[in-house]
Amino acid sequence: MKLLIVDDSTLIRRAIERFANKFQFDEIRSANNGANALKEFKNFLPDVVTMDITMPEMDGLTCVEAILREKPEVQILVISALADKSTAVEAIKRGASGFLLKPFTEETLITSLEELFEE
Amino acid sequence: MITLHDGLERASQFDELAATLQLRRYEWAFLLALDGRTSAREIGKSLGLDDTTVLTMADFFLEQQLIVARSYTLSEYTRLFNVKNEMAPASAAVTSNGSLAPARTGASSISFSLKRKPTTASTPAPTTGPSLKLKPIMDFVIRHSGGGTTGQIAAYRVLLKIPRPLLQAMKIESINFIDDNFELPNQEAYHAIVEGIKSVLNVTYQPA
Amino acid sequence: MTEKDLKVFIDIICHYFEKTTSHAPELKEPVIELNQFRLLDYTGFIKISGNNQGWVYISMPKGMLLDVLNCMGESLSDRSILLDSVGEIVSIITSNAREHFGAQFQISVPVTSAGKENTPISHEMPRFLLPFTWREHQAYVGIALLA
The missing domain is CATH 1.10.10 (Arc Repressor Mutant, subunit A)
Known part of the structure; x- marks a missing residue:
């Protein structure tokens, strides 16, 4: 199992990596915006992606669609602070498997990832 | 400006x-x-x-x-805006015995202008405008909007209505710590605040 | 901005610190500030547009940011992670406000600065400051609206 973490914040990328270690991913990589994530995705072909929405260059929702065109079976957890319901609905509409609101804790991230694997 | x-x-x-x-x-x-x-x-x-x-x-x-x-001469102003010359006791005046004199007509206003000595035209009239102290004005805003945080928000909204250059000219650091004697730089700033109060609170500022 | 709008920000700030650090902040009386900025060591700014236009920012002393990072289990403490963190904090707080203001409340990616002078906001713009203390530190959340 491989995980790609996409977020423009180093703090968040490092926090997700620390918390996700519980799942013993074979490899974890990260990208700091949608455009870099797409490049990284094509080389890395991960099974799971965590995706921020508000990022420079390419936003997360556009990136979700692009990634799913490359590998439709990938599980994408959108992690965003945009708290209006329409954002979460839009993420799911574009093909994300789950939505987690920032700020998150280790516990809420693990629960969200577990739900993703159950699917 | x-x-x-x-x-x-x-x-x-x-x-x-x-x-x-x-x-x-x-x-x-x-x-x-x-x-x-x-x-x-x-x-x-x-x-x-x-x-x-x-x-x-x-x-x-x-x-x-x-x-x-656009700027206007007095006669242009009175003609264009159909107003009487307020410098003359146009509408009513107190007579020496304290009773109200009848309002003058527009024609009387013009005759008043003509009677003025030429030198007085260039001498500024003494200004007896409202107090320019800011503290009572902001206290009015805060009081009229319920005090506390609501009052602070109202004060903030009033300030947002004031043109930026005027606001900057006031040289205020913080509304919460205005000195009792702090005065606005000019009448324009005063009127901008009064207009802001009217716009935000829908009340006319009444100096205490 | 109404009192209800302001309460939204206050609740979000409290929720953010409680959730990420398990320590609740204590809000102080708001201050309206003009001209001279009251900035601390690290500040994160977010430009907002839509019905409300202007900026939201959070300014924190270095010691507070280091304590926050420590509570979150982050071991890095260099200038780069401090700038990144203050930007992420203001981004989360402002983005969370969309639940109240709706999707028309558009936000930019954060702009961050170190030092007490650098700000993308014009000094002429009045700011509504919400001072708060978190543990022994004092910080500010500022809202600067265009109109």
Whole structure:
């Protein structure tokens, strides 16, 4: 199992990596915006992606669609602070498997990832 | 500096400058509605524009030398705006025995003007305007909006209505720590705040 | 901005610190500030547009940011992670406000600065400051609206 973490914040990328270690991913990589994530995705072909929405260059929702065109079976957890319901609905509409609101804790991230694997 | 009450008109070089401009639809509508008489606010209102948009736009046009703020002679002013000469005791005056004298007619106003000595025209009349102290004004705002945090928000909203250059000229650091004796720099600042209070709280500021 | 709008920000700030650090902040009386900025060591700014236009920012002393990072289990403490963190904090707080203001409340990616002078906001713009203390530190959340 491989995980790609996409977020423009180093703090968040490092926090997700620390918390996700519980799942013993074979490899974890990260990208700091949608455009870099797409490049990284094509080389890395991960099974799971965590995706921020508000990022420079390419936003997360556009990136979700692009990634799913490359590998439709990938599980994408959108992690965003945009708290209006329409954002979460839009993420799911574009093909994300789950939505987690920032700020998150280790516990809420693990629960969200577990739900993703159950699917 | 333009105020919302100014009558604006297109500058003499308007046609020449306008030929090179690309403006938004409402900006052209505003420019073409200027008649030198109707206030910027009234024109803005007729186009559905808020005060801030009108002021920002008018300041920009002034800077681009597309418009000028119209000034008037006394006779132009009284004629154009159909007002009586307020410098004369036009509407009512207190007589020596303390009773109210009957209102004068428009014709009397003109005769008053003619009677003035030529030297008095250049001598500024003593100003007996309202107190320029800021503290009582902001206390009024806070009191009228319920005090506490709500009052602070109302005070903030009033400040947002004041043109930025005026606000900067006030040299205030913080509204919460205004010295009792702090005074506004001029009447323009005072009137901008009073107008802001009217706009935000829908009440007319009454000095204590 | 109404009192209800302000309460939204206050609740979000409290929720953010409680959730990420398990320590609740204590809000102080708001201050309206003009001209001179009251900035601390690290500040994160977010430009907002839509019905409300202007900026939201959070300014924190270095010691507070280091304590926050420590509570979150972050071991890095260099200038780069401090700037990144203050930007992420203001981004989360402002983005969370969309639940109240709706999707028309548009936000930019954060702009961050170190030092007490650098700000993308004009000094002429009045700011509504919400001072708060978190543990022994004092910080500010500022809201600067255009109109």
